[in-house]
Amino acid sequence: MTVKIRQIGPCFAGEVEGVDMSRPLTAEEVAAIHAGMDRYAVLVFHDQHITDEQHLAFTVSLGDLEHAIGTSLRRPDEYRLPTTFADVSNLDKHNQVYARDDRRRLFAIGNRLWHSDSSFKPTPAKYSLLRAVSIPSKGGNTEFADMRAAYDALDAETKATVEGLVCEHSQIFSRQQLGFFDLTDEERERFRPVRQVMVRTHPVTGRKSLYLASHAGAIVGWPVPEARAFLRDLIEHATQREFVHVHKWRVGDLVMWDNRQVMHRARPFPADEPRDMRRTTLMGDGPTVAQVETAEVAVAVAS
Numbered sequence: 490m491t492v493k494i495r496q497i498g499p500c501f502a503g504e505v506e507g508v509d510m511s512r513p514l515t516a517e518e519v520a521a522i523h524a525g526m527d528r529y530a531v532l533v534f535h536d537q538h539i540t541d542e543q544h545l546a547f548t549v550s551l552g553d554l555e556h557a558i559g560t561s562l563r564r565p566d567e568y569r570l571p572t573t574f575a576d577v578s579n580l581d582k583h584n585q586v587y588a589r590d591d592r593r594r595l596f597a598i599g600n601r602l603w604h605s606d607s608s609f610k611p612t613p614a615k616y617s618l619l620r621a622v623s624i625p626s627k628g629g630n631t632e633f634a635d636m637r638a639a640y641d642a643l644d645a646e647t648k649a650t651v652e653g654l655v656c657e658h659s660q661i662f663s664r665q666q667l668g669f670f671d672l673t674d675e676e677r678e679r680f681r682p683v684r685q686v687m688v689r690t691h692p693v694t695g696r697k698s699l700y701l702a703s704h705a706g707a708i709v710g711w712p713v714p715e716a717r718a719f720l721r722d723l724i725e726h727a728t729q730r731e732f733v734h735v736h737k738w739r740v741g742d743l744v745m746w747d748n749r750q751v752m753h754r755a756r757p758f759p760a761d762e763p764r765d766m767r768r769t770t771l772m773g774d775g776p777t778v779a780q781v782e783t784a785e786v787a788v789a790v791a792s
């Protein structure tokens with residue numbers, strides 16, 4: 490079958506027909522999907538009633554897999570899925586819904602803030618591929634914001650300001666915004682900030698995009714309150730409704746997005762209902778900027 494993509498978003502997002510993820514992709518299909526991602530940044534595939542193995546096979550036919558190790562508060566013996574998947578569900582390893590006050594659930598509520606997947610890793614994510622296995626009776630949409638359009642809409646002065654800026658990203662910063670401080674010393678060490686550029690240039694199209702996330706809690710060389718106020722203004726600008734596409738899930742949907750070009754967030758849903766979402770992730774090409782020891786670590790070494 491021929492891959493067909495129809496635009497569904499306000500200025501981005503495409504709906505794909507002609508891809509069956511239960512079968513290996515042809516070279517032409519791989520090329521068409523990458524071209525679609527370059528153009529739309531979000532692709533929606535419906536009715537993919539596939540196994541985890543088929544989801545994984547589809548993913549690795551498009552690039553190098555990023556493993557989900559140590560990025561949540563699940564201990565290794567609490568994983569429900571292999572580390573080839575990020576478990577975006579609200580379920581424990583026995584498929585039971587987390588209690589409302591479970592710290593693993595509260596940490597995962599950070600996904601309701603605008604973010605780009607794995608921006609807290611030195612090499613951040615390229616594509617994320619999220620599949621709906623079961624969905625709640627209401628809510629739980631995923632929203633996407635086009636960071637290319639957001640960049641284009643900045644005034645010249647702000648474009649000059651953001652050029653060359655470097656941010657520090659950590660899951661500690663995003664959780665602090667929700668009043669979640671309940672982390673162990675081991676978790677704080679594991680979630681140590683990394684550096685990312687604030688403006689990215691797409692390697693194929695050459696388009697610039699704002700690279701933001703709620704994980705960004707500092708700008709190198711800026712006072713922290715000023716940096717956080719500026720980051721908040723930029724995220725507010727970038728997530729105006731004209732730049733946002735809302736995906737309402739159906740079981741069997743697989744949505745793939747380019748974390749270099751869009752931010753996303755999950756929306757709330759009833760706390761006592763299962764929402765089983767499984768994500769594979771493709772690695773980016775490398776760090777966006779050289780990493781240095783963060784101040785927190787430097788202080789620890791000096792003392």
Ligand SMILES: [Fe+2]
Pocket residue numbers: 600604605606753
């Ligand atoms: Fe995410």
